[in-house]
């Protein structure tokens with residue numbers, strides 16, 4: 371389990387994109403929100419998530435592997 375700066379439990383972030391983490395946090399917040407106004411804001415944020423532009427893929431300058439930025443950051447580079 372990786373250390374995070376979050377004080378609430380989060381799913382294992384390996385294999386989760388930042389967008390998936392964002393959705394997870396918003397969904398969790400919605401589940402525990404009590405104020406109707408807060409819920410409305412969270413539903414709006416979740417809806418907005420769906421219309422974000424796709425994350426552009428990046429290429430590792432060393433081995434040429436292509437993928438999501440957060441995956442490339444942690445990939446096992448063949449050149450290292």
Ligand SMILES: [Zn+2]
Nearest residue numbers: 430432433447
């Ligand atoms: Zn690489």
